[in-house]
Amino acid sequence: MYEVPRHLFVDQALATRAYDDVSLPIGHGQTISQPLTVARMSEQLFAQRQPGKVLEIGTGCGYQTAVLLKMGAEVYSIERLGAILDKARQNLRAAKLVHARLVHGDGHFGLPEAAPFDGIIMTAAARNIPEALVEQLAEGGRLIMPIGENDQHLWLIERTSQGLQKTRLDPVKFVPLLPGRS
Template sequence: MNAPLEGIGMTSRRTRLRLVQRLREAGIESDRVLEIIGQVPRHIFLDEALSHRAYEDTSLPIGYGQTLSQPYIVARMTELLLAHEPERVLELGTGSGYQTAVLSQAFREIFSVERIKPLQDRARERLRQLNIRNAMLKHADGGMGWPEKGPFEGIIVTAAPVEVPRELLDQLADGGVLIAPVGEENQVLVEIIRRGDSFERRELEPVRFVPLLGGVVR
């Protein structure tokens, strides 16, 4: 989907492969997703003080009250999207850019929205370092999506709304899939497929994400 990743020699291949094996044992079945996880250097998406924990299967702080999602949930959400073979994917919550980098290797075009400008600036630089050219970034309120670039065959939400905003459902192409954590105290990962004017919803598994907030932060 993209040019070969650059700048991944800072950690051993063996370390990344151990993470891949843990994800396989945890239930990730897609060989393509596991291959991508093994290629994307998670450590560059963290501050240096935390980079030694990059290949643990855990979420880690990235500042501004946000987190880098645990590799399992990144792989799981990517696997769910990949099953529907979308070409154009909208990501809400660029964060560190790690999920964006993973998506860029699986799909033709990525459109990623981030409300916190300093996080977006860092993510943009990290993606540039990896020579990722099929991801377009926007500084905006993620809950509103990116309507002028829609419709999208796939939408992935990396922060939890209480309910999926109608604006996002309207940007989903017919037959497209939306993957999102939903809820407040008790969050669940949901899959929503658009069928014309109706939406099929399936609840998958308990998750824990930061809440989806409105308003841009400069």
């Protein structure tokens, strides 16, 4: 987290608040997650394992992508809003982190052509676990995501040889996972 210059991922007008532990607006009704949440989700995704190949749902400004790259993950990231994705590309270039594969698409469907993934991280809240994402998770892989509408919690879903193991974690507040792309 210390190696990623968070101020590069927020609007210049908010740069003085870049290192506060708060979420900040990034435009188009989207936010950059608070640093503690980014750290917690990354920690749970990689706990006691190598990063491997990771799918991120919701590229946003690219900050979570940058953290995943710095942790050694091979990152594929999907963003539904083209303007936000363009800004993420600029932010990642400014941070000299250009080796993520960024895709303009609908996160509900994941990225089957690149599956299976050792980890999937979703940065928008869904009402339930998208089946397409579970199918793209490698055995032993982990999916971390917020679930809920008004009352949201992080959930860790692990694919084991016996099936899925689900663990409810911290209360959180994320923008909703929306369908389609624009």
